[in-house]
Amino acid sequence: MSMSIPGTASTAQGLSRTGQAPVTVLRFAQRIWRFSRPLMFPAAIVLVWSAASAYGWVSPKILPSPVTIAETFWDMLAGGDISANLGISLIRVAKGFVVGGSLGLALGVAMGFSRTVEIWIGPLFRTVSQVPSLVWIPLLMQLFGIDEMLKLVIMVKACLIPIAITSSEGIRNIPGQYLEVAQVLALSRRSRIVNIILPGALPSIFNGLRQGLSHVWVSLVIVEMMVSAEGIGYLMSWGRLIFQLDVVIVCMILVGVIGFSLDFGLQRLEARCLRWRGTGAS
Amino acid sequence: MSLSVPASWTARVSAYSNVMAGWLSATPDSASGSSPRAALRPPSEPTATSGRGALQLRRVNKRYEVDGKSLDVLQGIDLVVEPGEFICLVGASGCGKSTILRLIVGLDSDHDGEILLDDRPIGPPGLERGIVFQEHRLMPWLTVEQNIALSLEATGRSAAERARLVREHVDLVGLTGFERAFPRQLSGGMAQRVAIARGLVSQPKILLLDEPLGALDSLTRLYLQQELLRIWSRERITMVMVTHDVEEAAFLSDRIVVLSPRPGRVRRIIPVDLPHPRDRGDPRFIAIRQAALGELSR
Numbered sequence: 001m002s003m004s005i006p007g008t009a010s011t012a013q014g015l016s017r018t019g020q021a022p023v024t025v026l027r028f029a030q031r032i033w034r035f036s037r038p039l040m041f042p043a044a045i046v047l048v049w050s051a052a053s054a055y056g057w058v059s060p061k062i063l064p065s066p067v068t069i070a071e072t073f074w075d076m077l078a079g080g081d082i083s084a085n086l087g088i089s090l091i092r093v094a095k096g097f098v099v100g101g102s103l104g105l106a107l108g109v110a111m112g113f114s115r116t117v118e119i120w121i122g123p124l125f126r127t128v129s130q131v132p133s134l135v136w137i138p139l140l141m142q143l144f145g146i147d148e149m150l151k152l153v154i155m156v157k158a159c160l161i162p163i164a165i166t167s168s169e170g171i172r173n174i175p176g177q178y179l180e181v182a183q184v185l186a187l188s189r190r191s192r193i194v195n196i197i198l199p200g201a202l203p204s205i206f207n208g209l210r211q212g213l214s215h216v217w218v219s220l221v222i223v224e225m226m227v228s229a230e231g232i233g234y235l236m237s238w239g240r241l242i243f244q245l246d247v248v249i250v251c252m253i254l255v256g257v258i259g260f261s262l263d264f265g266l267q268r269l270e271a272r273c274l275r276w277r278g279t280g281a282s
Numbered sequence: 283m284s285l286s287v288p289a290s291w292t293a294r295v296s297a298y299s300n301v302m303a304g305w306l307s308a309t310p311d312s313a314s315g316s317s318p319r320a321a322l323r324p325p326s327e328p329t330a331t332s333g334r335g336a337l338q339l340r341r342v343n344k345r346y347e348v349d350g351k352s353l354d355v356l357q358g359i360d361l362v363v364e365p366g367e368f369i370c371l372v373g374a375s376g377c378g379k380s381t382i383l384r385l386i387v388g389l390d391s392d393h394d395g396e397i398l399l400d401d402r403p404i405g406p407p408g409l410e411r412g413i414v415f416q417e418h419r420l421m422p423w424l425t426v427e428q429n430i431a432l433s434l435e436a437t438g439r440s441a442a443e444r445a446r447l448v449r450e451h452v453d454l455v456g457l458t459g460f461e462r463a464f465p466r467q468l469s470g471g472m473a474q475r476v477a478i479a480r481g482l483v484s485q486p487k488i489l490l491l492d493e494p495l496g497a498l499d500s501l502t503r504l505y506l507q508q509e510l511l512r513i514w515s516r517e518r519i520t521m522v523m524v525t526h527d528v529e530e531a532a533f534l535s536d537r538i539v540v541l542s543p544r545p546g547r548v549r550r551i552i553p554v555d556l557p558h559p560r561d562r563g564d565p566r567f568i569a570i571r572q573a574a575l576g577e578l579s580r
Contacts, residue, residue, distance in 0.1 A: 181419050184387055184407045185484075186436040195432060199423040276423045276464045 096155025104163030112171025159212030170204025378546030
């Protein structure tokens, strides 16, 4: 970190003797630098891409220039295409995550605490989790049609399984040493669950929730591309249909950025809930 | 539950606890860590605490089944521990020292013979028996005070009472100021002190210590040996400690119980009739240490 700006620390120290203001400015610069580092690589790609378009290395029909993309983005934003479709997609994600997440947690807790439940449905779960959500679409279309129900079922399936599996493993993998402490302290069942098992399983549960949310988002975009008349995935497949690659690329970027933001939100929540793990863990 | 208790009761209880607190803080031992406690109160002499924490093991056998073969771990263990006595169990690894503690605390209930605490057979784990393990086993997600308070969950005490006890015991192990710290923020020695506080806060009759200082560096170890003595002399409860360090046993205990390995048997019990604080250079101390070492290497 300090390697990237050689001598920053010593400069800051030198200035701190003369006054506070320059130090604050330097700190601010350091902050900006820290936040901008992850953007450097994408920026370089955009730069090369711009050059490629400007010098005509690739045809704009194959790869539109970044400027075109930005203009398309602006048009779509101003025209309300993005907000309307994105709004619909995000509402669907919220529904899918809430339903699938709660079902997944309930199942995971059941599988974690009861060996019987685990024996009966654990292997089935692990098998189903290997079948991509996409593969389920044709079958589920027969059962649920092509309306909201189909999307909900796919999303629920997409997040229920990782959440159930990771949370049940989190519960089952509580070190025996901690359970012995619970025994020695004569803790009631309730106290053992509240004070030892659930907090101990929380890192795994968060892991499952993050995986689940990302699966929900990805599978929704796919369903929307295949069977939908609205939503960000639909927008993307529509762009492809009318050969507007700029629309497709705008949608791709949006899908990526939103997926990242959703995960980032959960990550922040995780760091807050798991403060006991320290800063290194998040 | 607390609603059904008459007000006069609560007043009486709090008056009693005030008296207790006053009595505790008035003990001469509480201030300094190095008072010649054993000289004041030899273990065999009846005291205010007699009847609290008398432990007896009678013909205790313990067997494990390994691959269909039965393996004797403990054979005919006979041991009488006086109330308020500090006993160290020493022996080679694999001699079943820790198994004895696990039997006493109730983590392992499958044995022959009798284990009596104050003349009553021990039952499943309960708060009248505390234990400190070699690893501190603090819950990483609980703060120091929450970890200690976990010991009071199963007691019917009021929240205020619990808070007071936790505060007292944080103070007892010298960790005031660290109440809100998480275990990862503590050194090994500090974490072990929290574990000791957790073992003591429920005011057990007996505290079992399973190599509690075994994983610590030697300086911390020496320091915590003195701390243990200070705590013991203040709390006046029975302590049974497993260690593989003969010098530690000679420094701390009233009697050293030397165990022989496979199957574990009591080979010899060596009394340590030296006043505290003990001088490790004292010829009598060295003689006792050598005697124990001699028994171990026989």
